[in-house]
Amino acid sequence: MMTGKELFVHRLKDQLKFYNQIYRVTVYWAVWVYIIIPFSIIGLGLYIDLWRGYVDLGLLSNEFTAPLLVLIVVMSSYSTSFIRGADILFLWQYQSIFKRLNRARWAYFVSLSLFKTWLLMLIIAPIFIQYLEWSVLNYTYYALFASLLNASIGIIKREMKVRFSNWTNRFFFLVSSIIIYFILTVLYQPVLSIFALIALIMVILKVTKQTQKFNQEIAFDLERKNKILSLILMQSSHIGAPEFVGERLYRKRENPWIFRKSRKLFKKSTPEAAFEELYIKALLRNKNWLSFYVQVTLIGVMGVIFVPVWVKLILWMLILFIIGVVLKVFWIQVMSNQFLQIVQWQHLNLSDITKSIFQKAMLPGAMLISVTLGYNVLSFLGLLIMPVIGLGLTFVLANYLSRSVRNE
Amino acid sequence: MSVLNVNIEQAGYSEEHRIIRDIVFQVRKGELIGLIGPNGAGKSTTIKSILGTIDYLEGSVCFENNQMKYAYIPEQPVFYEELTLWEHIQFVASVREWSENEMTQRVLPLLKTFRLEERVHELPVTFSKGMQQKLMIVLAMLNDPSLYIIDEPFVGLDPKAINDFLRLLNEKRQEGAAVLMTTHMLDTAERICDRIILLMDGEILTQGKIDDIHQKAGMDQGSLFDSFEVLMERST
Known part of the structure; x- marks a missing residue:
């Protein structure tokens, strides 16, 4: 008969195999070439600069903001049981394997959690050591405390979620976040941290004495697995997979979230206004494309803040161009809808329409990045200069991209 | 002829x-x-x-x-998932350069006939197949x-x-x-x-x-x- 540990290892292998399959289906080589490798190189450069004390962000950090990063990591830890529906009958028949199964999954979670926390503590180490001037020994002790905290909170969160009501769980989460933040900042002392860990272990022992609900465990694991899967698949539609792959499975809404009463954006009734309105509304109401637009813009904003000065300008132009290309791809998708075949429309000069559409749609993202770049490089003077240059560049790019759209 | x-x-x-x-x-x-x-x-x-x-x-x-x-009514209804029923009609009207009055005069009797007037601000993607087909008919008839x-x-x-x-x-x-x-x-x-x-x-x-x-x-x-x-x- 299979032991608790064997069952856990078996299910863990299944889970890793599943994620490996998803990875192979969704992550295309182009993602490595255009996203992962370039961002890793930029990230490595940023990390080296962080150690050298050249990054502005480090100057923003202090004894109150830096522990927030640690708090976020600690509170986001999550333990999984990997048990499936088919195992319930087996577990009910052989309840003796419960303890061994739980110990195996906790051991796995704790070791994984310790590894992840140490990796993160290594990444944010320069903020504490270089900018906050902590000693290496003090920081090592702090990192050890944070990793143990992460492992304990992960287990408690899981057990609370499975064994108690949602509200008890949320209340615990809120209160423990506040307490842990205070321990990590103002109250941080070695003796206090030992007491905090002992208290957490006692909570774990108390919570785990409650009856184990395997059906709840399976439901939560499935819910989390679906969330991760939909997150991956939502991105996959941007890299070539069919759009329905990224669509969420829940019921579609009856009314749109914006312009609920079908309000017209343009007063005039012209074909140009019709296509502009169609494009803008379709973009604003399409979750996948809108979130992609926002993601690219935010990456641009973060990029121009963090990268070295000489890269900022290149990145600014590159992101503006990427926004333009994203909007052009969406235009092609809008125009390929079969709805446009149901009647023969009069001949229109689509190049003029697309130019106006691309200008309008690029503006919010382009302005946000330009303002950030301007302030970051030239302070308040930059707020006056860069948006104007950004506007000019947006118009040039919109013109270029609209000319490349086939006039059909 | x-x-x-x-x-x-x-x-x-x-x-x-x-x-x-x-x-x-x-x-x-x-x-x-x-x-x-x-x-x-x-x-x-x-x-x-x-x-x-x-x-x-x-x-x-x-x-x-x-x-x-011509007006084409396909077997599988086709429309924009992001536009409401009324916005589809507005799109056709704007492309044809009809005024708001002209559009309303043309479309209201059709919406009434097919009992769609209560659902004009809803997204057709949530309609049944029959309702979606009715939308296709309304849009086709609208074009004369x-x-x-x-x-x-x-x-x-x-x-x-x-x-x-x-x-x-x-x-x-x-x-x-x-x-x-x-x-x-x-x-x-x-x-x-x-x-x-x-x-x-x-x-x-x-x-x-x-x-x-x-x-x-x-x-x-x-x-x-x-x-x-x-x-x-x-x-x-």
């Missing part, structure tokens, strides 16, 4: 992948023509050839005065074309909606519009069509008035379905 002249030598997805050949027919003003045939006979390819959405076409498709003023090209119009429609649709089509025909319709509902086709074009294996097997079809099948009595079966058997 013909609204549409079809003279397709051959058409398909590529020169190597030809699906239909020797499709020749005319659609005259006020006429209702039924394009019928078994699955894979070439009905949809014929429609795509007329709409100009097929990749390979040898031959000609000529509209009245060389103006392609000289030719209606309709692919399997009755799928998903309730009996009242079918009657209302046929009544509206009759009104449009009396005003001079022509209708080209594909359908599998042979009893309805027999009742409403002026002429029938029977397709088989990508070719026209026969065409003419209902009586002509019966005559060609050698059946003085019986339904279109019986004649259809006889003619198909004879060809195979």
